[in-house]
Amino acid sequence: MSIPILIPAYEPGDALAETVIALHERGFDRIVVVDDGSRNLNSLHVLNHLDRVYLYRHAVNLGKGAALKTGLNHILLNWPDAVGVVTADADGQHSPEDIAAVAAELAAKPGHLVLGSRQFHREVPWRSRVGNRLSAALVQTLVGARLTDTQTGLRGVPLSLIPQLLKLPSNGYEFELDMLLAAKHGGVRMAELPIRTIYIDQNASSHFDPLWDSMRIYLVLMRFTLASVVTAIIDNAVFAATYASTQNILLSQVVGRSVAVLFNYGAVRKAVFQSRGPHRDTLPKYLLLVTANAAISYLLITLIHERFQAGVIVAKILVEAALFLVSFLIQRDLIFSKRQGVATDWTSYYESVPATAKLTRRYSASVLVRMMRSAGIGSGAGFLEIGGANSCFYDRLAVEFQPSLYEVIDTNKHGLDLLARRAESRVRLRQESVLELGQDPRADIVFSVGLVEHFDCAGTRRAIEAHFDQVKPGGTVLVTFPTPTLLYRIARMFLELLGLWKFPDERPLIRDEVRKTVLTQGDILEERILWPLILTQGVVVARKRMG
Secondary structure, three states: OOOOEEEEEOOOOHHHHHHHHHHHHOOOOOEEEEEOOOOOOHHHHHHHHOOOEEEEEOOOOOOHHHHHHHHHHHHHHHOOOOOEEEEOOOOOOOOHHHHHHHHHHHHHOOOOEEEEEOOOOOOOOHHHHHHHHHHHHHHHHHHOOOOOOOOOOOEEEEHHHHHHHHOOOOOOOHHHHHHHHHHHOOOOOEEEEEOOOOOOOOOOOOOOOOOHHHHHHHHHHOHHHHHHHHHHHHHHHHHHHHHHHHOOHHHHHHHHHHHHHHHHHHHHHHHHOOOOOOHHHHHHHHHHHHHHHHHHHHHHHHHHHHHHOOOHHHHHHHHHHHHHHHHHHHHHHHHOOOOOOOOOOHHHHHHOOOHHHHHHHHHHHHHHHHHHHHOOOOOOOEEEEEOOOOOOOHHHHHHHHOOOEEEEEEOOHHHHHHHHHHHHHHOEEEEOOHHHOOOOOOEEEEEEOOOHHHOOHHHHHHHHHHHHHHEEEEEEEEEEEEOOOHHHHHHHHHHHHOOOOOOOOOOOOOHHHHHHHHOOOEEEEEEEEEHHHOOOEEEEEEEEOOO
């Protein structure tokens, strides 16, 4: 099978060899075992006689996280074609059947972090039951996901997540918790798969220390609190010093917050949320949050001080404590949570189109009609709309141009079904990807709205080229795309902060990126920016060259 299996081991018993042999018999031919400095090597010798089993050793015990990183590094270097890797424990807690099931789930959901989740009933050893319940509650707060088993060692790890995991500083059991944080803030979705709960001799073979290892795990969860406490000390100390000399609440708030921000931004970005997003994306949103937080804090401090005659310093401490959780949730979900790489959920979008979109579409439709007429498109022309599932322009264009043919190409079946019910037999629907279209130049005009920006640079180039592949020589191509004006950036930042942004994979395009591809096959007739849309859109209209 193409999915590698990774098993970290420290002083393993016979269960390790039994598990590896069973997996080998099931067809897994990429099994990596990393011995983390075991002194007793008897149970490892049998692995040397198995084909396609790769055994690596640490000279000393470095920790489970270090062993996992050693194996992940080997897999990333040697099998870059793999969809991911399945990690499992060496103590027999994970059955070969469950390991195979997690591998199948990872294959079915590439890009997801698949967790083999145990069910914690009364027969489960107390240290495992209590530890998981505590960490599950804390992880839900920190990660924002309700997970049944946060400490499971049976995981399907997507290949795309491995580079980020190799950079994590943790080397012990806390590495597995850091993995959840890295997935959350790397935009990787998580999926749980129920597995058997197996404990041999009350989990006596486990090398997990309930006190020390639990402290290390919960320290990971407390990093935000620690960073916030230090920030609060800096903020309040500077505030108090400034207020003592000026007696001005507003000035003291501005000075205190400005100094505290210098420490807090770097601390929460790297140590807490492990965000490696570019500063141009995270810093403006962070500063907007700080400004809003400071303004609200100032108003509340002033209100409490004047209305209830409370001391300014006491009022500030009370207000900042009350705003702590709100600030944390906003940073967790909206500022330092990377959404790039997560595909837009078009099915959900078609089910619940925002009211604002319905208004902007009327304006967009009017612009499209005018630009198409200027390009010479008349009644009876053949239309092809790419990415037009549940097209919001078909009805207007059908009235204005009475097309002889109207085709729509899209990959979303639900959207195509919605359009089919509305347009009946007047539209030809094709469930295909724009990236896989061949040469079929039959349409007089090929256009797309809100399509080419949902790919990487190579995908965008191919999507634009596909327009020319489908249009007749001398025909018209019209492409719209979001363009990163200051207005667009501000509007999108506010929508993201409010949790209203629906297009995580949208990539605003500079005009030259589109022009460069268009000019390889056509001549530009008209281009403009649609400023009234707020989320500004660029439009390019071109004519395909003859011959």
